[in-house]
Amino acid sequence: MNVRPTNAAVHALTIGLLLLAGASLTGCEATGVTYESLHEGFFGQEPAPAPSVAVAMMFDRSDADQRRKGISWIAASPFGDEEEYVNSYRLFVTDPDPGVRAAAATALGRHGIVQDAMTLATLLKDQDDLVGWQAADGLRKLHNPAVIPALIERLDPDIEDDADTRATAALALGQYPDNVVFARLATALEQSDFNVVNAAHHSLTLLTGVDQGLEPQAWATWFEQSGNPFANQQTYTYSLYQPDRGWFDQYVTFWNNADGGGSKGPQTPRGLDASEGG
Numbered sequence: 001m002n003v004r005p006t007n008a009a010v011h012a013l014t015i016g017l018l019l020l021a022g023a024s025l026t027g028c029e030a031t032g033v034t035y036e037s038l039h040e041g042f043f044g045q046e047p048a049p050a051p052s053v054a055v056a057m058m059f060d061r062s063d064a065d066q067r068r069k070g071i072s073w074i075a076a077s078p079f080g081d082e083e084e085y086v087n088s089y090r091l092f093v094t095d096p097d098p099g100v101r102a103a104a105a106t107a108l109g110r111h112g113i114v115q116d117a118m119t120l121a122t123l124l125k126d127q128d129d130l131v132g133w134q135a136a137d138g139l140r141k142l143h144n145p146a147v148i149p150a151l152i153e154r155l156d157p158d159i160e161d162d163a164d165t166r167a168t169a170a171l172a173l174g175q176y177p178d179n180v181v182f183a184r185l186a187t188a189l190e191q192s193d194f195n196v197v198n199a200a201h202h203s204l205t206l207l208t209g210v211d212q213g214l215e216p217q218a219w220a221t222w223f224e225q226s227g228n229p230f231a232n233q234q235t236y237t238y239s240l241y242q243p244d245r246g247w248f249d250q251y252v253t254f255w256n257n258a259d260g261g262g263s264k265g266p267q268t269p270r271g272l273d274a275s276e277g278g
Contacts, residue, residue: 049073058088064097071100075107086111093119098128105131109138114271117144124154124169129162136168140175140238143271148176152184155200163193170196171238174203175269177230182207186219206234237266 049057054077057070071092074080089111092104105123108116120142123135136154139147154160154169170188173181185207188200197214204219205211209232212218223229 051077051079058092064095064100067092067095067097068099068103071103071107075103075110080107081111086113090116090119093123098126098131101126101128102130102134105134105138109134109141112138112142112270114142114144117142117147117271121147121150124150124165129165132160132162133165133168136165136172139172140168141267141269143175143269145176145178148173148178148181152180155184155188155196157191163196166191167193167195167199170199170203174206175236175272177207177233179229182219182223182229186216186223189214189216189219206236208232209234235268236272237268239266 048054051074054070054073057066058074060066060070071089074085075089079085086108089104089107092100093108095101095104101123105120109120112119117139120135120138124132124139126132126135132154136151139151151169151173155166155173157166160166160169166188170185173185182204185200185204189197189204191197191200201214208222208226208229210222212222
């Protein structure tokens with residue numbers, strides 16, 4: 001199965017990435033974090049390939065599994081946020097293979113800019129549940145009010161049948177003090193899946209700074225009487241890690257054992273702080 005980006009520009013980008021990877025490795029060693037040291041718990045006990053090999057894997061047109069692994073290795077490395085690599089993640093969100101698209105969505109959520117939230121919003125509709133879930137998770141990490149309608153849509157069980165995607169969409173909505181968001185989160189408390197209910201409740205408490213429990217009517221009554229429902233909004237942060245979901249989680253858990261890419265504490269979505277830009 002061939003990946004779509006095969007033109008001369010992409011081949012030139014590949015060569016550039018190979019050169020950049022070697023330079024990046026030198027920078028990592030200078031900080032005391034070696035690329036090879038990050039293999040523990042990542043793809044089982046599979047040793048980390050050289051950065052140039054990981055990039056070659058990423059552009060392996062004949063093997064989707066290699067592309068997926070290459071993207072995941074690069075994205076989880078200390079240099080995975082460099083512009084040339086982020087550009088490559090953007091290429092692969094349209095890959096024919098859903099595992100590759102999921103890996104690209106994960107990478108773009110972790111390293112993309114505010115405008116990339118729109119790409120992730122489109123991926124929410126992917127026919128593969130894993131891709132949609134990873135896109136929703138990426139939208140926890142990028143703040144862009146333009147994605148609110150897409151997230152609200154995925155919160156609807158009549159539209160999105162995957163409960164994990166609905167729950168993650170509910171979590172992502174917790175950064176938007178908006179009347180419609182509030183109403184849809186309150187409605188989500190009526191859903192049958194506990195993870196969705198718990199996520200919606202969590203977001204409601206973040207948005208309002210109060211806790212009205214799990215009854216939608218209690219929240220509706222409070223909203224009508226509050227006057228300014230978002231006056232005590234709490235700071236929105238996200239955890240670097242996701243709950244387990246099948247095979248994909250093992251490919252990101254090595255961050256538990258290495259701090260090569262940034263702080264492991266609560267993170268603020270890019271774009272939420274206006275001073276960060278995007």
